[in-house]
Amino acid sequence: MIRVFLVDDHALFLSGVKAEFEDMADRFEIVGTASDVDDAIENIRETNPDVVLIDVHMPGGGGLAVINSVTETHPDVTFLALSVSDAAEDVIAMIRAGARGYVTKSIGSEELAEAIERVHGGDAVFSPRLAGFVLDAFAHGLPQPADPELDQLTPREKEVLRLIARGYPYKQVARRLSISIKTVETHVSSVLRKLQLSNRYELTRWASDRRIV
16 A cells, blocks of 8 residues: 655646546555645645655745655655646756656646656656657766755755745745744855855855756
8 A cells, every 4th residue: 555645736737636536446545635835744744655756846935845844854755746837947857856757747647646656666757758858868878966056065965055045934844844033044044155156145046046046
């Protein structure tokens, strides 16, 4: 029995997927659902599912924010991205963040069930036309950093960078990452120093120019 958590900000779609899997109770147990980033992070950590079926684009950072936060504390949780988007940048971003696969919402219910079973078993799964994006990006082994400046930053500094660049105040960044405000300030200072920037406004512009917000 595979324990599955569902994350999608479209209520009707979420309900539909949940109903489909309730008809497969001999294969899957739905341990929880969430429709926003904060609830997803909190509840995935509480339920510790085998596989998280996660939407890519949601307010508050989307699937990337969920994966980045959860894998810090629960590295064994497997993520399968499910999205209407078939854009190469979305596919590559989710895989680089740690998703084991990426399928589009046009997928059938049985195909989706099989995809979940496969990623749970350790396979990588992609909708057919998306596989080429991944093969191109990983053609030379593990993906190399697209930006040497960004590669200077630690994983935690990158998380702080993205949240600050999205406009979150230090207090909210601290709450989202479960760290103190002083620690956020320390990370921001380090990011500014490494990137040779003067303030958070320059930081936001730097992140936006590189499409990492």
